[in-house]
Amino acid sequence: MTDTPLKPSNGLKPSNGLKPSNGQRYRRLWGRAKGKPLSPYQSGLVETQLANVSIDVGNPLAGLESFKSISVEVGFGGGEHLLHRAQENPDMVFIGVEPFLNGIAKVLAGIDRGQLKNIRLHHGDVWQFLENLTDNSLDHIDILYPDPWPKVRHYKRRLIQEDLIGEFHRALKPNCALHFASDIPSYIDWALVRILGHGGFNWNVEGCLNWQEPYKNWPGTRYEAKAYREGRTPHYFKFIRDED
Numbered sequence: 444m445t446d447t448p449l450k451p452s453n454g455l456k457p458s459n460g461l462k463p464s465n466g467q468r469y470r471r472l473w474g475r476a477k478g479k480p481l482s483p484y485q486s487g488l489v490e491t492q493l494a495n496v497s498i499d500v501g502n503p504l505a506g507l508e509s510f511k512s513i514s515v516e517v518g519f520g521g522g523e524h525l526l527h528r529a530q531e532n533p534d535m536v537f538i539g540v541e542p543f544l545n546g547i548a549k550v551l552a553g554i555d556r557g558q559l560k561n562i563r564l565h566h567g568d569v570w571q572f573l574e575n576l577t578d579n580s581l582d583h584i585d586i587l588y589p590d591p592w593p594k595v596r597h598y599k600r601r602l603i604q605e606d607l608i609g610e611f612h613r614a615l616k617p618n619c620a621l622h623f624a625s626d627i628p629s630y631i632d633w634a635l636v637r638i639l640g641h642g643g644f645n646w647n648v649e650g651c652l653n654w655q656e657p658y659k660n661w662p663g664t665r666y667e668a669k670a671y672r673e674g675r676t677p678h679y680f681k682f683i684r685d686e687d
C-alpha cells in the first residue's frame with residue numbers, strides 16, 4: 444500500500460499533565476482541544492448540559508445498567524456517527540470520548556435536537572476513560588478515522604498503539620467487536636500489525652473486498668467525506684475479541 448501524505452487536522456497541544464492513579468504518566472495528548480469559538484447556543488449547552496451527560500471517570504459505567512448494551516466511540520469528531528447510532532438504537536447506550544470541545548458542543552446540540560437519552564460523554568483523553576473501566580464491560584468499540592499522523596517521525600503520536608489495543612481487549616466482552624476505519628494506507632498497515640499482533644482479536648474477513656464495505660446502516664463521518672473528496676478509499680475493519 445502506498446501512503447498519501449495528509450496534513451493532520453490538528454495542531455499540537457501538550458497533555459494536561461494528569462497522572463493516573465496507577466502511577467503511570469498519561470501519554471501526551473496530541474491534537475486540537477478547541478477550534479473556532481462556540482456559538483452562544485453551544486456555549487450554553489456546554490455550561491448547562493455537559494455535566495448532565497458526562498461520565499464519572501472514577502466509575503465510568505455507573506447508572507448504565509438498564510441499557511441493553513454499551514458502545515464506545517473514541518474520537519467522534521463532529522459526532523455524526525455517534526448521534527446516528529444513538530438515534531437508531533434507543534435501548535443501547537453510546538459513550539463518546541473526545542478531547543475536542545467543538546465536537547462535544549456539536550453532540551450536545553444533537554442530543555438537544557433529538558431529545559436523546561442514550562448518549563454519555565467524556566470530554567478528554569481515552570486513557571482517562573479507560574483508567575477505572577472494569578474488565579469485560581463493553582459491547583462494542585469504534586475508532587473511526589483516527590488522526591493519521593502520516594510522517595514517520597510522528598507515528599508515535601498515533602492513537603492506536605500496542606498498549607491501547609491491550610486496554611481495548613481488556614475492556615471488551617468476549618465475542619464483541621472493535622471497529623476501525625481509515626483511509627490512510629500506512630495507518631491501516633500500522634493498525635493491522637498492532638491489532639492482529641496482540642493475538643486476542645480475530646479479523647472477520649470474508650473476501651478480498653470485504654474491507655471496502657461500510658458497516659451496516661453506516662451514516663458516514665465528516666472525515667470520511669473529506670477522504671472521498673481528496674480521492675482516498677475508506678477501509679472498514681471489524682475485529683472480534685476472543686474468548687480468552
Ligand SMILES: C[S@@+](CC[C@H](N)C(=O)[O-])C[C@H]1O[C@@H](n2cnc3c(N)ncnc32)[C@H](O)[C@@H]1O
Nearest residue numbers: 518519520543568569587588589590664665666
Ligand atoms: C481525524 S478525527 C476523526 C473524527 C471522526 N471520527 C470522523 O471520522 O469524522 C480524529 C479525532 O480523534 C480525536 N482524538 C485524538 N486523540 C484522542 C484521544 N487520545 N482520545 C480521544 N479522542 C482523540 C481528535 O480530537 C479528533 O476529533
